[in-house]
Amino acid sequence: QVQLVESGGGLVQAGGSLRLSCATSGRTFSSYSMGWFRQVPGKNREFVAVISWSGGNTYYADSVKGRFTISRDNAKGTVYLQMNSLKPEDTAVYYCAARIRRDLLRTEPYEYDYWGQGTQGTVSS
Secondary structure, three states: OOOEEEEOOEEEEOOOOEEEEEEEOOOOHHHOEEEEEEEOOOOOOEEEEEEOOOOOOEEEOOOOOOOEEEEEEOOOOEEEEEEOOOOHHHOEEEEEEEEOOOOOOOOOHHHOOEEOOOEEEEEEO
16 A cells, blocks of 8 residues: 655745645655646646656646646655746645556556545635
8 A cells, every 4th residue: 555645735826836745655666657636626637747757757737837847756755746937727736646557657547546635735816
């Protein structure tokens, strides 16, 4: 079993920044590709970013490209999402997710095996 715990959400003004963290349990974190998703009430969970098991490959949703950066520290078992130039439409609950295999980067929620509980990020205008 893998446990994921997000932190770092909060309230920020438009144009500001937030850094989300996702700490994982388990000894094989370096084998997982890790993704960030977000969800607002009444809408489906939306892909944000994904990073490969090694950290060498990343992929972003068009809506966040150039503003968000995903990274990981395999020694700490933690993945990060640095969010800059935030907009009110970035307001959502942000979830990290783990896919327990080394393969192509995935962008659909059903392709992930474990999820965190989510952390709220709110951007005021």
